[in-house]
Amino acid sequence: MNSKVKIGLLHSLIRRDEKLLIDEINGRDDAELVMIDDREISFSLKKSQTTEADIILERCINHYRALHALQLFEDSGILCINKSTVASICGSKFETSLMLKQHNVPQPEVRIAFTEKSALEAIEDMGYPVVMKPAVGSWGRLIAKVSTREAAEAILEHKTTLGTYHHSVFYIQQYVEKNGRDIRSFVVGDECIAAVYRTSEHWITNTARGAVATNCPISDELAEISKAAAKAVGGGILAIDVFETEGGLMVNEVNYTMEFKNSIKPTGVNIPEKIVDYVVQCGRENLNG
Amino acid sequence: MALNAQCPVCDAEISLPDDTVKDELFECEECGSELVVASVNPFEIEEAPEIEEDWGE
Ligand SMILES: Nc1ncnc2c1ncn2[C@@H]1O[C@H](COP(=O)(O)OP(=O)(O)OP(=O)(O)O)[C@@H](O)[C@H]1O
Ligand SMILES: [Mg+2]
Ligand SMILES: [Zn+2]
Numbered sequence: 001m002n003s004k005v006k007i008g009l010l011h012s013l014i015r016r017d018e019k020l021l022i023d024e025i026n027g028r029d030d031a032e033l034v035m036i037d038d039r040e041i042s043f044s045l046k047k048s049q050t051t052e053a054d055i056i057l058e059r060c061i062n063h064y065r066a067l068h069a070l071q072l073f074e075d076s077g078i079l080c081i082n083k084s085t086v087a088s089i090c091g092s093k094f095e096t097s098l099m100l101k102q103h104n105v106p107q108p109e110v111r112i113a114f115t116e117k118s119a120l121e122a123i124e125d126m127g128y129p130v131v132m133k134p135a136v137g138s139w140g141r142l143i144a145k146v147s148t149r150e151a152a153e154a155i156l157e158h159k160t161t162l163g164t165y166h167h168s169v170f171y172i173q174q175y176v177e178k179n180g181r182d183i184r185s186f187v188v189g190d191e192c193i194a195a196v197y198r199t200s201e202h203w204i205t206n207t208a209r210g211a212v213a214t215n216c217p218i219s220d221e222l223a224e225i226s227k228a229a230a231k232a233v234g235g236g237i238l239a240i241d242v243f244e245t246e247g248g249l250m251v252n253e254v255n256y257t258m259e260f261k262n263s264i265k266p267t268g269v270n271i272p273e274k275i276v277d278y279v280v281q282c283g284r285e286n287l288n289g
Numbered sequence: 290m291a292l293n294a295q296c297p298v299c300d301a302e303i304s305l306p307d308d309t310v311k312d313e314l315f316e317c318e319e320c321g322s323e324l325v326v327a328s329v330n331p332f333e334i335e336e337a338p339e340i341e342e343d344w345g346e
Contacts, residue, residue: 013325013337014313022310037312063343138345164342239346255346 004032005283007276008053008078010060010069012038016261017272018059024272031280038065048076055283056080057275059257063091063136066257079286081279082236082256089233090256093171094135096233103232105225106250108243109174116156119170123152129175132159136166138255140204145175173252176243181205182252183216183242186260186271187230188278192223194269196262207262215266225249237275292332298322303334 007025011018025033034053038060043049049072056073058080060066070084082090089095097110111126113119123130129147132155137143146152159167182205185195195218200211207213216222222242229251230238239258243250260271291304301319305326313326314337323337 012312014310016314019310019313023308061344062341063345136343139340141340141345166342257346259346 004030005280005287006032006034006052006054007279007283008034008036008051008056010036010038010056010058010066010073010080012061012065015061015259017259020261020264020272021057021059021275024276028276028280031276038062038069041069043069043072049073049078050076051078053078054287055279057279058082058087061257063087063138067091079282081282082238083234086234086236086238087256090238090254092135093133093137093253094169096254097171099232100229100251103228105228105232106248108176108245108250108252111170111172113170113172114168116160119156119172120149120152122170122172124149126172126174128152131173131175133171133173134163134166135169135171139208140206142167143204145203176245176250176252178203178205178243178245181244183222183244183249184213184263185216185218185222185226185240185242186258186263186269187226187238187240188274189235189237189281190227191274192218192226193274194218194263194267194271195222195226196266208259213262213266215268221249225251229254237278292329294332294334296320296322296324297335298324305332 025031058066067087070080070087073080074084089099100107111122113122129145131145133143144155181197181199183195184198186193195216196213197216198205198211198213205211226240229240233254239255241252243252264271292309294303296303296317299320311326311329315324324334325337327333327335
């Protein structure tokens with residue numbers, strides 16, 4: 001008889017996604033839930049972190065808390081999903097672009113600049129429209145589509161004057177004409193388990209911002225690029241944002257604490273079950289050495 | 290048995306299922322406010338915290 005794998009759910013607020021994972025773990029014979037609240041833990045560098053959990057599933061809402069907690073748990077030899085290196089890469093659009101490039105995964109053209117002047121020159125050189133994004137950020141917040149030089153100048157000035165230091169690295173991406181939709185695919189381990197189209201009248205198609213999710217059939221091309229993107233950032237449980245372009249599919253970015261609640265119904269795929277299957281499998285392999 | 294309380298924003302009656310957990314986020318059906326379960330026993334709810342700069346997926 002195999003004993004239960006103790007899954008440490010690293011969390012703070014419990015969104016619908018975390019609730020679905022909790023229900024999934026509690027409903028299984030092969031897993032046991034250990035709640036680890038990121039607001040209650042502290043770490044000492046003098047002794048290693050202990051936990052009852054055999055493996056940690058990271059589901060924090062704050063990127064920096066997730067990243068540092070993962071680094072510290074890993075330092076104590078505790079297996080984490082996703083790995084801290086994956087969190088670090090996916091938490092930064094710049095690092096993600098760099099990894100996609102190094103692994104030859106197609107992506108829209110990207111420029112990085114550090115001053116208003118060099119950023120404006122880069123934008124003019126790329127041609128309008130472009131999209132400017134904070135290097136760290138999510139849910140479509142503070143991303144700006146820039147269609148004219150006047151707008152570029154204004155946004156660069158605002159970022160410089162009003163932004164935190166995160167806004168002092170200008171991440172500039174070519175705007176992709178995507179006809180009202182993009183694709184969000186879900187990779188768990190070696191498999192692309194599901195994908196949705198996110199359709200919106202607005203160019204920002206996050207479901208958190210009101211876009212509608214419908215099933216997207218997983219073509220070979222989509223499965224390949226999704227798995228390649230997941231591998232490029234270090235693998236695990238990942239959601240890939242993909243654009244359909246005339247030149248084929250391109251990866252926009254990779255999310256490491258993926259939200260999936262709006263994608264279960266349209267795809268008919270039990271995403272929390274797939275996630276926990278994978279975590280149990282990794283935990284079991286780790287326990288058996 | 291359901292858990293009952295009042296919305297801290299609009300006073301509407303709120304009823305959540307008994308498998309509700311601490312820190313669970315939900316929306317008031319009446320006024321749409323983002324709320325969070327502060328404690329299950331006793332059952333207490335409050336307004337959810339504001340989004341922070343590094344929140345996301
Ligand atoms: N270069 C681009 N061209 C066209 N649309 C874009 C471009 N970049 C982003 N978008 C749109 O804006 C949305 C949000 O962008 P992106 O995913 O990069 O930001 P985010 O804040 O990290 O969102 P999340 O973390 O929730 O996925 C995307 O779903 C996409 O539809
Ligand atoms: Mg995205
Ligand atoms: Zn209310």
